[in-house]
Amino acid sequence: MSTAAVADTRPYHHGDLRRALVDAAIRILEREGPSALSLRAVAREAGVSPAAPYHHFKDKGELLEAVAHVGWEALGDGMAAVQGSTPDLTSLMTEIGVAYVRFSQEHPALYRVMYDTARDKDSLPEGMQDKEDGAYCLVRNTFRDAAGPGVPDVDIELATIAAWCAAHGLAEMSGFAQFNPLKEAFGGDAGFLRAVLSHLGMFQAKQAKQD
Amino acid sequence: MSTAAVADTRPYHHGDLRRALVDAAIRILEREGPSALSLRAVAREAGVSPAAPYHHFKDKGELLEAVAHVGWEALGDGMAAVQGSTPDLTSLMTEIGVAYVRFSQEHPALYRVMYDTARDKDSLPEGMQDKEDGAYCLVRNTFRDAAGPGVPDVDIELATIAAWCAAHGLAEMSGFAQFNPLKEAFGGDAGFLRAVLSHLGMFQAKQAKQD
């Protein structure tokens, strides 16, 4: 998760403090959770004064945006990793969905920051839907490839949105206590995720194809 | 939304300050959003000192739980209101889903508090899955009624969870800017919601019935 070494180049006093602050924030997030993520704690973790971050970010929200950006890229990487793992579209989309939920389980605090900032702006990050390597585009492209050239854009878009919403809902609630009995019934977390995702039937482009 | 009159009985100094605080919190939430909801602001709104709430709630989290509880009940009412609006299961479940998302759109701040506290506790409120009049039970019962007696509990539960996750995902993202083009394509917000919900196909008990 790019908590990478800080001292690659140090063009300024501290040496790329901006990146160091984002890294520090992610470190705190993974170690102590979202409630411990104050601007002052981040500055402390990075070894600078509480006012230093204001030379690189307009306010706390802008720092969180930068943190979220790292998260979205990592999520995209995780989803891209299962690409080509199976030729069957339905099971491929299920695996992409599983990768999505897995990310949210492995980085719950980061995932929370990602959607907190998204809700504040009423929008997923700009780049995700346009840039070809974004997580959102990955899902859309998978649907498009499977659907073929005759399917209207609106159907592709609908399938993408539906899949994204379903995956997000599952991601936020997969840890809820209510679901434990069902997890056992499906042989653990992985089986449960696959069951829900394939039950939803959202990962079938056929539906979009036939309309 | 139960911002009801305060002075029904006043057995204590202030007169049911507990309820007054919850009402005040909801008022602030609807008026200024979640970021304005501090314990001190709630006390101010209710006309008491900043320390007064601590005689009725252990801490801020417990106040938020009480606020969220009001929200869950209101959500349940909204979903129950469409009950019996159509004999067809698929369209009924779609309407229940629409009612769910509509609630989140009309009370975004309250909806946010509901899930913030749920995530903190890694659980939906206790009563919802057991009490017969809870929103969660409403969905499960609808599935059960439609499926008939031969369908195993685990399938009913799976369908319920899948539908709930999908509705929540859509609720959190239905306001995102990315979806605007699609909304126009489906003739406004209502059409968009129905399209996504029925595309997901999650509201069909048949799948559960056949397994």
Place this chain on the structure above:
DNA sequence: TGTCCGATCTGGACAGTGCTTAGATATAAA
């Protein structure tokens, strides 16, 4: 080489927060 300018960082301050403690007050019970 020396000087200066602007980017970068610090120390200190302000208002606001959640929460605690000690004391005041009013209600219900004796």
Place this chain on the structure above:
DNA sequence: TTTATATCTAAGCACTGTCCAGATCGGACA
């Protein structure tokens, strides 16, 4: 009426996000 208990206030603590004046350092220019 006295007493006990629930309720509320006042004051204070440690913390937060944010701003400001001043210190400091790097690179450009002379």
